[in-house]
Amino acid sequence: MTAPKGRRTRPTGAKVREAVFGVLADRVQGARVLDLFAGSGALGFEAVSRGAASVVFVDNDAAAAMTIRRNAVALIEDTERWRILPMHALRALRMLRGKFDVVLVDPPYKRGAEEELAVLMQRGLLAPDGVVVVEHRSSAPVSLPVSMQVVKRTKYGDTCVTYARTRGRGTLASRRPRTPR
Template sequence: MRIITGKARGCRLKTPKGEATRPTADRIKESLFNILGRRVEEACVLDLFAGTGALGLEALSRGAASALFVDERTTPLIEENAAKTRLSARAEIVRGDALRVLARLGALGRSFDLIFCDPPYQRGFWEKALSSVDREGLLAPDGCMIVEHGTDEEELPALKELRCVREESYGKTTRLRFFVRTAKG
């Protein structure tokens, strides 16, 4: 696993031992960032269920202004990878349950231009996180939330402000969904 492009291009990231964390494959990450294009530049990023921090660190390497990483177990690993890539100055790392952190961020009035959500598959976490982002108003008006989940996880929760604008499948196991805020008018 490595940073694909930008200031930290080619830097290899440390990954945890075992199968508790499933990092996003480099080919999926490359496709994701090709889709996002210049939208990453100067973005305020939230990386939920951050694992190794690969998505948020890739965004920082490509010019994002800041990234908030949230994970319950891997914060020391994220800190190590942020230091290794020399991107620590723009990284904020929070250890905690992602759903509880989302509620705190909403109470603080925070919003993000890009939100990456890559939880463990088959546990209902992505649906709960998506609903929470929708309810708390955490996605900036021109922002995009990208959710990675299993291809067999079809059900979308009821959403008030967010809508799915794009879906991409990768092999038999992985799907990305892109959400934006609906226009108020």
């Protein structure tokens, strides 16, 4: 897998990626995944490699979108399992339909994703038992909409990963069995 050249994209490190998917465990199996601020697509591709049914990659950087496309063609045989939206995350969130079981959010550290998380929840794009995973700088906690609650937070040096669900939906361990789609 390749990453876009330059400093605009900060791929999630292998240690953090492995830890995230260790926490998500079997939630990824058969899941619809949304990868916002996808960069190289590393998180979305990891989800597919662990059995996700499909992934939608969103990144507004043209070089990142081209890199994701090349990686997807090389790594995912079934083209029905992936889609790339080369646009701003807010625009994508306003046009997407359906519900996502896992939403991966890895914005530039200086930017944050508060508005995107609010639109995600307002539009009802998170499945009832879905989980949102936000990677951010440890020194800058993520601000969640009131409709969400933090269920887990882990630190890896300067990187922090916050796991959140719809308020009142329980912990990461709380989950109804997935029904076939």
